[in-house]
Structures are given as C-alpha cells and as structure tokens.
Amino acid sequence: MTLPSPLAQYICSYVADQYFPAYLRVDADGTILELGGQLQHYALQALRSGDTTYDSLNFLTGIIPLENDSIFLPLVKDQQGRSMDVHIFPDQDNGDWILLLDGNTSEEQQLELQQQGNYLALQTHRQKQHLSKLFQNPPSEQDTTDDSHFSALVDVAILNITINPSVGTAAAPMTVIQAIETYFATVTTEIVERSGVVAAQMGRSILAIFGLVPIKLPPSQQAVETGLEILRQASSIASSSTDPALSELCLSFEAGAMVTSGASALGLLRASPYQSMGLISPQMPEIIGLTGHIRPRELMIDAQTFKQLPDDKYAFTQSELSFKDSSSMTIYSYRP
Amino acid sequence: MLQKKICMVGAFATGKTSLVSRFVRGIYSDKYQTTVGVKIDKKTIQIQEQMVNLILWDIHGEDEFQKIRMSYVRGSSGYILVVDGTRSETLDKAISLQSEIKKEIGDVPIIMMLNKSDLTSEWELDDQTIEQLSQEKKWTVIKSSAKEGLGVEKCFNSLATQIISQ
Ligand SMILES: Nc1nc2c(ncn2[C@@H]2O[C@H](COP(=O)(O)OP(=O)(O)OP(=O)(O)O)[C@@H](O)[C@H]2O)c(=O)[nH]1
Ligand SMILES: [Mg+2]
Numbered sequence: 001m002t003l004p005s006p007l008a009q010y011i012c013s014y015v016a017d018q019y020f021p022a023y024l025r026v027d028a029d030g031t032i033l034e035l036g037g038q039l040q041h042y043a044l045q046a047l048r049s050g051d052t053t054y055d056s057l058n059f060l061t062g063i064i065p066l067e068n069d070s071i072f073l074p075l076v077k078d079q080q081g082r083s084m085d086v087h088i089f090p091d092q093d094n095g096d097w098i099l100l101l102d103g104n105t106s107e108e109q110q111l112e113l114q115q116q117g118n119y120l121a122l123q124t125h126r127q128k129q130h131l132s133k134l135f136q137n138p139p140s141e142q143d144t145t146d147d148s149h150f151s152a153l154v155d156v157a158i159l160n161i162t163i164n165p166s167v168g169t170a171a172a173p174m175t176v177i178q179a180i181e182t183y184f185a186t187v188t189t190e191i192v193e194r195s196g197v198v199a200a201q202m203g204r205s206i207l208a209i210f211g212l213v214p215i216k217l218p219p220s221q222q223a224v225e226t227g228l229e230i231l232r233q234a235s236s237i238a239s240s241s242t243d244p245a246l247s248e249l250c251l252s253f254e255a256g257a258m259v260t261s262g263a264s265a266l267g268l269l270r271a272s273p274y275q276s277m278g279l280i281s282p283q284m285p286e287i288i289g290l291t292g293h294i295r296p297r298e299l300m301i302d303a304q305t306f307k308q309l310p311d312d313k314y315a316f317t318q319s320e321l322s323f324k325d326s327s328s329m330t331i332y333s334y335r336p
Numbered sequence: 337m338l339q340k341k342i343c344m345v346g347a348f349a350t351g352k353t354s355l356v357s358r359f360v361r362g363i364y365s366d367k368y369q370t371t372v373g374v375k376i377d378k379k380t381i382q383i384q385e386q387m388v389n390l391i392l393w394d395i396h397g398e399d400e401f402q403k404i405r406m407s408y409v410r411g412s413s414g415y416i417l418v419v420d421g422t423r424s425e426t427l428d429k430a431i432s433l434q435s436e437i438k439k440e441i442g443d444v445p446i447i448m449m450l451n452k453s454d455l456t457s458e459w460e461l462d463d464q465t466i467e468q469l470s471q472e473k474k475w476t477v478i479k480s481s482a483k484e485g486l487g488v489e490k491c492f493n494s495l496a497t498q499i500i501s502q
Binding site: 054058059061062063071072073074075076077078079083103107110111114115117118119121122125129 | 339340341348349368369370372373374375376377378389391393396397399400401402405407408410411412413422423458460
C-alpha cells in the first residue's frame with residue numbers, strides 16, 4: 001500500500017504523539033548499530049551506538065538475532081514498570097530493527113476487564129468447590145439409580161437491598177426499569193466481590209445469600225458489612241452509568257437494606273442426567289415479606305443476625321416492627 | 337555472564353507472579369493483581385561455580401477470552417508450567433499449553449509447579465495422577481507454595497541446572 005504523502009505524514013505524527021516511538025538496530029550479538037526516537041520515554045537515553053543491549057534490554061535475550069520472520073511482543077513491562085509494545089524485524093542488510101511503542105494506555109484499558117473477569121471466575125470456582133464439599137457424602141449404590149436428593153444444613157445470611165424509585169419521576173416506565181437494571185448491575189458486582197450469591201432480583205429488590213462461598217467472617221457479619229457498604233456507596237453506585245439521564249435517575253433512588261440469618265437447608269436434586277440445586281430457607285419468604293418495611297438509607301437486621309455480630313462494632317438501635325395482624329417482630333436498625 | 341530466558345506459563349491466577357515475586361524479592365501478597373501482557377524480571381543465581389542471569393518472563397495467564405501469544409515464548413531456554421493445585425482444570429490447561437509451546441520452540445527443559453500447596457483442604461489433584469503424568473511426560477514436578485516459600489528456590493534452581501547442563 002502506498003499512501004498519499006499527507007496521509008503518511010499524518011500517521012507518522014499521530015504515532016509520534018501518541019506512542020512515543022523509539023528504535024534501535026542491533027547486530028547478532030546485541031551491539032547497537034544505530035538508535036533514535038524518544039528513547040528517554042523508556043529510560044534508554046543513556047544508550048549509544050556501540051553499547052550492548054545485554055543489560056538495558058535484557059528481554060531480547062534468546063530472541064535476537066531473529067531467525068527469520070518478525071516478532072510482535074505486545075505489552076512488555078520491564079523492571080522499571082514501563083509497558084511497551086515491542087516490534088522486531090530484520091534489516092535487509094545487517095542486524096535487526098527494534099521498534100518500541102508506548103503501551104501504558106492499552107495496558108490500563110485491558111487491566112480492569114481482565115481483573116474483573118478473572119476475579120469472578122475464581123469466585124465461581126470457590127463457590128462450586130464449597131458446595132460440592134457440602135454434598136460430599138457419596139450417594140449409596142441404590143440411590144444413584146433412582147432420582148434422589150441430598151441436603152445439607154448451612155448457616156446463611158440473606159441480604160435484601162431495596163430501592164425506592166421516587167414516585168414523582170417524569171421518566172417513562174421503560175427508562176425507570178433500565179435505570180434499576182443499571183443500578184443492580186453495580187450492586188451485583190459489589191455483592192459478588194464480597195462472596196455473596198445473588199439469589200433473585202424482583203422488581204425493586206435484590207436478594208443475596210452469604211455463606212455459600214467460604215468467607216473469613218461469619219455470614220451474618222459479611223452480609224451486614226456488604227449492606228452497609230452498598231448504602232455508603234449509594235451515590236457512586238448510582239453515578240456509574242455512562243448515560244447521564246440514567247445516572248440522574250439512579251441518583252434519585254434511595255436504597256435500604258435488611259439482613260436476616262439462620263440455618264437453611266441446601267438441597268441437591270438429582271434426576272439423572274440433570275441436577276439442580278435449591279436453598280430451602282424459612283428466611284426467604286420472611287425477608288421477601290419484609291421488603292415493604294425496608295426504609296431508605298437504613299440497614300435493618302433481625303434478632304438472630306444481631307446476636308451474631310461482634311459486640312461494640314456497630315451502633316444498632318432496637319425497635320419493634322408491627323404488622324397488620326397485630327403481630328410484631330424485634331429488629332435493629334442503623335443508618336451509616 | 338550466561339543469560340537465559342525462562343517463561344512462566346499457565347492458567348490465570350495459578351500464582352505465576354507470586355512465585356516470581358517470592359523468588360526474586362522474597363515477598364508475597366494475598367491480593368490478586370492480574371498480569372497484563374508480560375512482566376520481565378531478572379535474578380542472578382549460581383549453578384555449579386557458574387553465575388547465570390535468569391531473565392524471567394511472567395506471562396499473563398490464559399483464560400477463556402485470551403490465548404497466550406506464542407511469540408512470547410520464542411527464545412526460551414526453558415519454562416515453568418504453573419498449576420493451581422486447588423483447581424484441577426489448571427492442570428489440563430498446563431498440558432495443552434505445553435504441547436502448543438513445543439510446536440513453537442521444540443524440546444527445552446520444563447518444570448511443572450503444583451502451586452498453593454499450603455491449601456491442603458482445597459487440594460484437587462491426586463498424587464497418583466501426578467506421578468503417572470510425570471513419568472509419562474518426563475517432567476520434573478514440584479509442589480510449591482509462593483505463600484510459604486516452599487519449593488520455589490528448588491524449582492528455579494533445578495530448571496537452571498537442566499538448562500546449563502544441556
Ligand atoms: N494460598 C496461596 N495462595 C497463592 C499462592 N500463590 C499465589 N496465591 C494467590 O493466588 C492469586 C493469584 O496469584 P498470582 O500470582 O497473581 O497469579 P498469576 O498466575 O500471576 O495470575 P495472572 O497474572 O492473572 O495469570 C493471588 O491472590 C495470590 O495471592 C500460594 O502458594 N498459596
Ligand atoms: Mg500474574
């Protein structure tokens with residue numbers, strides 16, 4: 001391809017601006033024959049022709065002299081922590097060309113995606129491992145032929161995050177739904193990062209279970225910590241959307257949270273070749289039923305959860321929730 | 337002085353960066369910070385009266401979305417296949433990576449590290465499978481823990497020795 005010269009020039013100055021190109025030509029034993037470009041960007045400004053790349057560019061060890069074709073090494077980070085894209089190709093007459101281009105921007109972009117993806121994959125694996133341990137008792141011979149199920153009793157805490165989309169909003173219902181989705185996507189990340197499992201998302205509530213993935217803290221405390229963190233971060237969670245209209249709507253949501261704790265039966269239903277898992281928990285219907293009592297910017301916990309928290313860590317105040325059928329329930333609440 | 341390139345390869349989060357950091361700087365952290373691209377490090381060691389610079393290529397782990405570029409392993413004098421003993425699928429990944437690398441650079445010394453040996457209760461590999469594998473493939477297999485510093489020196493030294501005596 002031959003480019004008209006204005007284009008070629010443009011590309012040249014674009015690359016020079018964005019990527020700090022530096023180059024070297026080295027002979028078969030790594031002696032520099034010529035060099036130039038923005039060497040200082042790579043802390044290579046002290047190099048002169050006649051010097052060796054043995055120390056300063058030690059990653060060339062084993063690679064040069066090139067055997068035949070050129071090599072591209074993206075995002076090489078040297079001991080000084082600089083990221084560079086390294087292109088190496090043979091000179092027609094003597095030695096190999098080494099072209100260095102800045103890699104910091106693309107490294108940053110890739111880092112976040114890769115970190116999140118890998119972290120989630122690790123969490124999922126730990127969760128599977130933990131669950132399979134709960135069901136370790138190998139099924140007896142006669143069981144395996146039949147449909148069968150196993151169950152295990154586990155201590156879990158359930159966290160209910162409920163938002164109150166302001167009624168006065170002029171936004172179309174679809175937009176509100178979209179905003180809720182956006183908001184919950186971020187809440188979900190927060191939950192998963194803290195080893196919770198999202199069990200359900202229903203309307204304006206999201207339910208997460210703690211205790212299915214191994215964690216250092218007791219499930220109830222982990223759920224409380226997560227709930228508090230989500231309430232504390234409500235505004236940054238809301239502004240995470242790149243769409244300003246959605247962001248603004250999210251900001252008007254006021255999140256509240258509730259945690260209940262107790263033993264639940266975790267069941268594994270096997271109807272070969274399929275198997276499915278379910279959590280049978282008396283708390284589930286309870287916490288769903290309490291959704292209407294969740295108040296904005298407040299974390300409520302039940303007595304069982306309160307009992308399991310360390311004594312002086314949180315300043316919860318006790319109160320009674322009364323219901324239509326004139327029954328009542330003791331709860332503890334806290335506003336971060 | 338002799339200078340040799342050694343690559344660390346394996347699935348993501350098996351402990352490649354932690355092992356290099358333990359070996360080169362003697363430090364370890366529980367915090368997971370994934371590697372993008374490749375991080376170069378250097379350590380000088382002595383093998384039978386001979387000083388050798390090891391140029392360590394800590395290559396990003398392979399995951400569902402990202403294959404390792406074979407250009408990274410060009411010119412390696414040997415490499416370390418890192419397996420996370422608490423995730424058996426990382427062993428399969430190491431085996432498939434090895435056959436790809438072999439196509440690229442041929443036969444060079446290999447060591448397989450079964451890392452995270454401190455996490456015994458989560459261990460997923462059984463000794464018999466490993467024994468069989470090491471006999472069949474003729475690899476040196478070493479259990480290691482970057483966290484507790486076990487097997488780390490031994491592994492790098494043994495690989496360097498194999499490289500020198502080739
Ligand atoms: N318990 C334990 N954890 C370890 C050990 N080695 C590494 N880890 C942990 O495992 C996680 C991944 O370690 P890294 O060294 O970043 O793994 P990596 O293979 O470089 O990961 P990528 O760069 O993403 O491919 C980190 O949280 C480490 O703290 C070990 O020997 N024992
Ligand atoms: Mg790494």
